[in-house]
Amino acid sequence: MHSWPTPSVPDVAGTPVALSLHDTADQRIRPVTPGATAGMYVCGITPYDSTHLGHAATYLTFDLVYRQLLANGTAVHYVQNITDVDDPLFERAERDGVDWRDLGTSQIDLFRSDMETLRVLPPQDYIGAIETIDEVIDLVQRLLDNGAAYVVDDAEHPDVYASVNATENFGYESNYDRETMAELFAERGGDPDRPGKRDPLDALLWRARRDGEPSWDSPFGPGRPGWHIECSAIATNRLGTSFDIQGGGSDLMFPHHEFSAAHAEAGHGVDRMAGHYVHAGMIALDGVKMSKSLGNLVFVSKLTAAGHEPDAIRLGVFASHYRQDRDWSEEILAAAEKRLATWRRALAAAGTTTTATDLIQQVRERLADDLDTPGALQVVDEWAAATSPEGGGDPTAAQLIVDGLDGLLGVRLR
Numbered sequence: 325m326h327s328w329p330t331p332s333v334p335d336v337a338g339t340p341v342a343l344s345l346h347d348t349a350d351q352r353i354r355p356v357t358p359g360a361t362a363g364m365y366v367c368g369i370t371p372y373d374s375t376h377l378g379h380a381a382t383y384l385t386f387d388l389v390y391r392q393l394l395a396n397g398t399a400v401h402y403v404q405n406i407t408d409v410d411d412p413l414f415e416r417a418e419r420d421g422v423d424w425r426d427l428g429t430s431q432i433d434l435f436r437s438d439m440e441t442l443r444v445l446p447p448q449d450y451i452g453a454i455e456t457i458d459e460v461i462d463l464v465q466r467l468l469d470n471g472a473a474y475v476v477d478d479a480e481h482p483d484v485y486a487s488v489n490a491t492e493n494f495g496y497e498s499n500y501d502r503e504t505m506a507e508l509f510a511e512r513g514g515d516p517d518r519p520g521k522r523d524p525l526d527a528l529l530w531r532a533r534r535d536g537e538p539s540w541d542s543p544f545g546p547g548r549p550g551w552h553i554e555c556s557a558i559a560t561n562r563l564g565t566s567f568d569i570q571g572g573g574s575d576l577m578f579p580h581h582e583f584s585a586a587h588a589e590a591g592h593g594v595d596r597m598a599g600h601y602v603h604a605g606m607i608a609l610d611g612v613k614m615s616k617s618l619g620n621l622v623f624v625s626k627l628t629a630a631g632h633e634p635d636a637i638r639l640g641v642f643a644s645h646y647r648q649d650r651d652w653s654e655e656i657l658a659a660a661e662k663r664l665a666t667w668r669r670a671l672a673a674a675g676t677t678t679t680a681t682d683l684i685q686q687v688r689e690r691l692a693d694d695l696d697t698p699g700a701l702q703v704v705d706e707w708a709a710a711t712s713p714e715g716g717g718d719p720t721a722a723q724l725i726v727d728g729l730d731g732l733l734g735v736r737l738r
């Protein structure tokens with residue numbers, strides 16, 4: 325599947341600062357240690373109501389990760405999927421009386437256009453589940469062959485499940501106890517009560533064909549992929565069996581990332597799929613979690629159509645730390661616009677190239693520390709406050725600042 329155009333990323337002044345990120349599995353901030361190329365997989369959308377600011381904030385978080393790695397001279401192999409075959413998509417299409425394929429296509433187009441507007445660096449591999457059915461079949465077969473998966477005893481619907489006990493370290497990613505896992509599994513699309521499962525927590529790998537649902541042939545009967553195995557297959561087939569960063573929203577910590585890792589690890593015989601499991605908090609509007617059912621979604625496309633700049637939207641999202649559940653409001657956007665205007669005014673009095681390089685180095689340092697965007701914004705605020713209202717800046721210094729803030733934050737001062 326094609327992704328979206330790549331924005332230009334200028335060279336950034338200063339010297340590299342090794343990136344550290346919080347790892348959900350180890351529950352601490354520690355350095356990312358890629359080779360020449362960092363492998364990053366971020367779970368993509370299920371295309372049914374996928375274009376609100378909450379989603380955009382997650383992808384902006386990993387855009388920052390990407391930018392810090394690039395600024396350090398590390399190439400990034402970025403892979404993202406699209407769950408274009410799954411229950412929520414079918415349910416929404418049926419409710420709205422549209423074909424699920426058409427719904428998917430239109431939502432993917434909207435998502436691409438939001439990402440392009442926000443100048444988010446695109447994945448090199450943007451991969452739909454439908455494109456990778458064969459890859460899922462191979463991995464499910466591998467799990468069946470090595471005893472990590474089984475077919476339920478149900479002649480009509482012989483679904484395939486992964487055994488939750490297939491890997492010794494299951495649970496390491498989320499660190500949840502069994503009771504919490506059971507609760508979240510039931511809440512987030514799991515099927516603990518499915519008769520014939522060996523353990524209520526066993527996760528679906530292959531859903532045997534049901535009337536009215538799309539299906540594909542496989543050695544274990546016609547059906548379609550489960551959600552978690554889709555990401556295991558797409559990620560490891562492109563990034564290798566162990567890669568640097570697995571990312572997504574905090575609602576993916578369990579069950580999705582736990583099972584994606586477990587399926588990959590059981591299939592490939594590795595201990596740990598990703599070096600870091602990185603999760604972005606949820607976005608609320610005026611203190612209430614954004615959701616379609618509550619009708620309080622904020623759409624990037626509407627904000628830009630109303631004349632708000634993508635750079636201001638970025639600054640609004642970056643005003644608080646990515647791991648927090650964050651708020652969005654008109655006041656936050658207005659404050660971001662004011663900040664952007666102040667920074668732009670300050671550019672006319674940018675100071676010397678030494679001042680500029682120092683500023684960019686401090687921004688590098690803040691962002692390398694688990695993407696401390698509030699700290700980075702404060703550093704720039706302090707520089708802006710210290711500039712002289714009479715102007716008198718060196719154009720070279722101004723350009724260093726423009727390029728540095730664009731390269732590191734994706735925010736353009738001109």
Ligand code: ZN
Nearest residue numbers: 367368555580
């Ligand atoms: Zn995923």
